[in-house]
Amino acid sequence: MARCVNLLSRMMLLLAAAAPVSAATLEVLVQQADGSPVSDAVVTLQGPAAVAAVAPKAEMDQRGQRFAPHVLAVHTGTQVRFPNSDNIRHQVYSFSAAKRFELRLYEGTPTAPLLFDKPGVVVLGCNIHDWMLGYIYVTDDPHFGVSDAQGRVRLEPLAPGDYHATLWHPQLADMQPLDGGTLHIPAAGLSHRVQLTLQPASADLPPAPTAFGDAFNRAARETAQ
DSSP states (O other): OHHHHHHHHHHHHHHHHHSOOOOEEEEEEEEOTTSOBOOSOEEEEEOSOOOOOSSOEEEOEEETTEEESSEEEEETTEEEEOOBOSSSOEEEEEEETTEEEEEEEESBOOSSOEEEOSOEEEEEEESSOTTOEEEEEEEOOSEEEEOOTTSEEEEEEEOSEEEEEEEEOTTSGGGOOEEEEEEEEOTTOEEEEEEOOOOOOOOOSOOOOOHHHHHHHHHHHHHHO
């Protein structure tokens, strides 16, 4: 009888150990001093150990002569594809220390993705369209996200505990990440508000179309075919 009780106790302990740990959620609202929402802000967290995805993948598209998304956050070691959804060619490049590369003039999708294996900010440009700017924020932190049009970032699932936050946005002074301090995230989750002071945005819109420009673009496309 005692042996059966001991066996049952061991089984209960094993089941308890295998039970899922309660998961919490962090909701961050990023705003400017006047209360206006800040989109494209990156929030990252360091804290209790988390298992990173195996061979993570991401995509930076080109639509309407813009990079889409404007800001992409990825974990170190991510393979990033660069499809071109426009009906014109682009030539994407970066001179950033975290990733230097150039994708020669192309349409569609290059056959091979690019590996982003160093943390840092990668500024993207197009040799053909000077106004196009995009950013890839590469981080070693296991938890990260980018704020939406309402300035909101939702990170989950998180183990309850203490986390160190980092904030980044392309319009921060010198584009340097900010220390977001330590956040204690209880099992019930946490709503957190942060305020950023941003520099004026650079214009990354295509120039107004002209009759000459339309004719030139048509001729360039026909010549390239």
